[in-house]
Every structure is written in structure tokens, then in C-alpha cells.
Amino acid sequence: MTKEYNKVFTIAGSDPSGGAGIQADIKTISALGCYAASAITSLTIQNTKGVSKSYIIDSVIVKEQIDAVMEDLKPDVLKIGMLCNKEIVEVVADSIRRYRPKLVVVDTVMISTSGRRLLSEEGCQTMIKELIPLASIITPNIPEANVLGNSIEEICSLGCPNVLIKGGHQNGDILTDIFIENGKQEEIKNIKVETINTHGTGCTLSSAIAAYLAKGLEMRDSVFAAESYLQRAISSGADIKTGEGHGPVNFFFK
Structure with missing residues (x-):
């Protein structure tokens, strides 16, 4: 029998400092x-201190990258991150309809932790109408969840069967994520780690979910395993200095 890797294909923006985006996805x-394959949607100029510029890749080039990977590698799981604009969202949604990957993890990258818009208003509406109904799970943070709907019920009505609302924006010693699987709601509580090294945690969590799904875990098990991986990656990298700002997690803590 021919052996194959468990393959995850990530479509996202590039972070040259290596803590978020495509680089964080591949490391996770x-x-x-x-096995990680990737298609780049934007080239950002950033480091641990912040993003200064972003150059969006033409949607035709994004499509060509996706076609090249999907037609050859046939990945088990598709993970989607920053898509930037309406045209790229449409290309990705069309690719999902054409290639029909088994599982699709959508990190609904719309608004950064600092409040910076990462997806155009048109792109947000297109994501809601065309991409989210094709997803196996979406992972919005609290500001993004507020864009998607006024309640958990409204978010669940968008057509994705599984939702993980990330609670990293909360105050207090305990951070609570909310996982909804086919209408059933659970809370996932994590002890807040006192550190500034939290750059790319959303990318890391969604990529970890995708990796565990590719390895054959069920959705709930993948989410809980990914939460545990991220918590340990944050804890083990809490005191490591990387750059002058918000450093990355320790992806390879094992």
C-alpha cells in the first residue's frame, strides 16, 4: 500500500516575522x-511591533496557486485565513465547490486584535454568504463574532455546523471559548498566561484544528486537542524574547 502524509493546505497571508499567517500555519x-502546503493571499510588511503595509495578491494568482496544489496533492483538509477582499473570497469559495475537500476550517479573519480591518466590507459580506456555508468549522474571535451575528443562534444560522468563538479578548484570569457543534454548546476554559507573546494565536489554533482533523480525529476531539496544544505553546513560550514587541508562541515546545 502506498503511504501518504496527512496533508493540510493553508490559504492565508504571509508574515515575514514568522509568528502569524502562513508561517505560523506551516509551523503548527x-x-x-x-504535511503543509500553502497559497499566499497577501504579502504583509510586519514584525512583532505591528503591521506597516500589506500588498494584496491578485485573485487570479491566488486561484492558480490553489489549482496547482489541489490538482496534485489533493489535501485532506483546507485551512483558510486572511483573504483580504471580495475577489479572493469568491476564488476560494469557487475552489471549494470545484474540488470538494473533505473538511474546511475557516478562520474568519476580519478584524485584528488591535481593531485593524483585515477584510473589506464587501469581502465580509461575501464570506458570510458564500464561504461560511461551505465550511466545516469557523473560528471567529469576539469582534468577528459580533460582525457575523447578534447572537450565537444567528451565527449558527449562517450554514456552518460547527463554531468556535475565541475568548482571547476577555479580561480576567480565565478565558472562555465557546464551541458549538451541531447546535450543542460547550465552554472551554483556559487559564490566562501572563505574556506578551501572543502573536498569531488565532492562526495557530485554527491550523491545529485542521491538523488534528487531517490525522483523523473527530471535530470535537480536534477542537479540544488544538486548544490544549495552543495553551501549551503559549505557556512554554511566555518568557522567550523574540523581537521588541508581541512575540510568537513556542510552536515546537515538544
């Missing part, structure tokens, strides 16, 4: 024992 997927 690799750390969890899967």
Missing part, C-alpha cells in the same frame, strides 16, 4: 505531524 501543521 508541521509540529503536529502533518
Whole structure:
């Protein structure tokens, strides 16, 4: 029997400092024992201190990247991050309809932790109408969840069967994520780690979910395993200095 890697294909923006975006996705997927392929949607100029510029890749080039990977590698799981604009969202949604990957993890990257818009208003509406109904799970943070709907019920009505609302914006010693699987709601509580090294945590969590799904875990098990991986990655990297700002998590803590 021919052996194959468990393959995860990530479509997202590039972070040259290596803490978020495509770079964080590839590190996370690799750390969890899967093979990572990627298509880049934007080239950002950023480091641990922040983003200064972003250059959006033409949607035709994004499509060509996706076609090249999907037609050859046939990945088990598709993970989607920053898509930037309406045209790229449409390209990705069309690719999902054409290639029909088994599982699709959508990190609904719309608004950064600092409040910076990462997806155009048109792009947000297109994501809600065309992409989210094709997803297996979406992972909005609290500001993004507020864009998607006024209640958990409204977010669940968008057509995705599984939702993980990330609670990293909360105050207090305990951070609570909310996981909804086919209408059933659970809370996932994590002890807040006192550190500034939280750059790319959303990318890391969604990529970890994708990796565990690619390895054959069920959705709930993948979410809980990914939460545990991220918590340990944050804890083990809490005191490591990388740059002058918000450093990354420790992807390879094992």
C-alpha cells in the first residue's frame, strides 16, 4: 500500500516575522505531524511591533496557486485565513465547490486584535454568504463574532455546523471559548498566561484544528486537542524574547 502524509493546505497571508499567517500555519501543521502546503493571499510588511503595509495578491494568482496544489496533492483538509477582499473570497469559495475537500476550517479573519480591518466590507459580506456555508468549522474571535451575528443562534444560522468563538479578548484570569457543534454548546476554559507573546494565536489554533482533523480525529476531539496544544505553546513560550514587541508562541515546545 502506498503511504501518504496527512496533508493540510493553508490559504492565508504571509508574515515575514514568522509568528502569524502562513508561517505560523506551516509551523503548527508541521509540529503536529502533518504535511503543509500553502497559497499566499497577501504579502504583509510586519514584525512583532505591528503591521506597516500589506500588498494584496491578485485573485487570479491566488486561484492558480490553489489549482496547482489541489490538482496534485489533493489535501485532506483546507485551512483558510486572511483573504483580504471580495475577489479572493469568491476564488476560494469557487475552489471549494470545484474540488470538494473533505473538511474546511475557516478562520474568519476580519478584524485584528488591535481593531485593524483585515477584510473589506464587501469581502465580509461575501464570506458570510458564500464561504461560511461551505465550511466545516469557523473560528471567529469576539469582534468577528459580533460582525457575523447578534447572537450565537444567528451565527449558527449562517450554514456552518460547527463554531468556535475565541475568548482571547476577555479580561480576567480565565478565558472562555465557546464551541458549538451541531447546535450543542460547550465552554472551554483556559487559564490566562501572563505574556506578551501572543502573536498569531488565532492562526495557530485554527491550523491545529485542521491538523488534528487531517490525522483523523473527530471535530470535537480536534477542537479540544488544538486548544490544549495552543495553551501549551503559549505557556512554554511566555518568557522567550523574540523581537521588541508581541512575540510568537513556542510552536515546537515538544
